[in-house]
Amino acid sequence: MEEVLIKDLFRDPDSYLHRHFHVSGWVRTLRVSKTFGFIELNDGSFFRNLQVVFTDNLPNFEEVAKLPIATALRIEGQLVESPGAKQPWEMQATRIEVEGLSHSDYPLQKKRHSLEYLRTIAHLRPRSNTFSAVFRLRSLAAYAIHRFFQERNFVYVHTPIITGSDCEGAGQMFRVTTLDFPDYPRDEQGAVDFSQDFFGKETNLTVSGQLEAEAFCLAFRKVYTFGPTFRAENSNTPRHAAEFWMVEPEIAFADLYEDMALAEAMLKYILSYCLEQAPEEMEFFSRFIDPGLLPRLEHVINSDFGVVTYTEAIELLKKSGQSFNYPVEWGADLQTEHERYLTEQIFKKPVFVINYPKEIKAFYMRLNDDGRTVAAMDLLVPGVGEIIGGSQREERLPLLEARMKECGLDYKDYWWYLDLRKYGGTKHAGFGLGFERAIMYLTGIANIRDVIPFPRTVKAAEF
């Protein structure tokens, strides 16, 4: 007998109606009367459940009537029109086989659970409606990203996860070592002797693939990375994780404006793709997680992102009359409250803030002609804040060296990075998209722990 996926039933019910076939899946809920009952079955292929009707014509009716939630079943039957209001059709079961019994203390109940509670059962939460929707969407969004770049002839680069650059400058790193704790080999000064370590030098988990991506960019013209990234920061917020995924495109012969155009096109592509491919999931988020999500995303797709220079942003914030906890002043970094006000109150849509003072940005960003700002851009979005950070890179060797000196960096740690400027260097630009932050924006989920299958955050790696 033919095995049918519930997704296929929902997408093309007419070709299955009045036909016999079998489905297999897990009991989401079960309701019984004396001589008949209903099972809502989810087979993992689709967000919605199939309603199965069974009667005491089944030899194992009594057994089926008492099945606990989450039991795995194989059901034979035929698809028929349903008299019920909530579904146009249902399966009339002729045979129900128990594949794997569940237990009555199954922790997921037929009612709404808090996201905090579900986090404590991370191995079971993908079976809940919310997480079923979140993780299917996460998968689609990842595919959308690859499609977007591949369609535009970008080359996908696997930059290393273990890095030997000991000063990438983007925060605390996790050390990678095979040295025995606590009996580290010591050198004459008593310091840890990393020459005896696996790689013969100090190594860490990467905080960014950008520097390596630049090397490939200057060979393949348009490249992107998409992989895990690690920060050992003691961050306790709903927006930070110790392990997260980042997308980092890098384009040659391009300036900051082309970089921004790329970022905007990419984000809109991901949104459109997900709305198109996962309408049920997106509808669910808009109903239960974040009312107003769908209109907002549609608005973003159909409108141009705002662009404002850092200097203009400072003026706008000063003129707003809004009182902030932190003073608004040229030269100081924008605080979260300033960023939120800009994107949520003034622009009410995603906005690029560009040309920041060089003192508050990384060494590799290209110095503007004014000599005091760099060609950097942050994309701020309502509700999430900074979702993308990027820049045009400094391609002029003397200027790059001067900036590194100012920042107290040692040339010899970056010898290969500097070589890129020496041998046919050209203007180029790129950005980093926090993948989870994009998922948060896309779903309305407010905590990054709820868009990562098994999240790693400070003091939390249970699963």
Added chain:
RNA sequence: UCCUCGAUAGCUCAACGGUAGAGCACCCGGCUGUUAACCGGGUGGUUGUUGGUUCGAAUCCAACUCGGGGAGCCA
């Protein structure tokens, strides 16, 4: 790391110095079209941990642990 709020049954919460409760879940029974089904009955607690105040602490105090929100760091 800092500020702030919280932790009571499996889950969501009530009780705010004087015998610890409800809804849901679970168990038993009823119900011929249910939709977080419904109706009746039942089981279920060292009130996060440790210490203190008090005749008496879920309730007041302290520390710790864990969680929420805000800040810093950033993606």
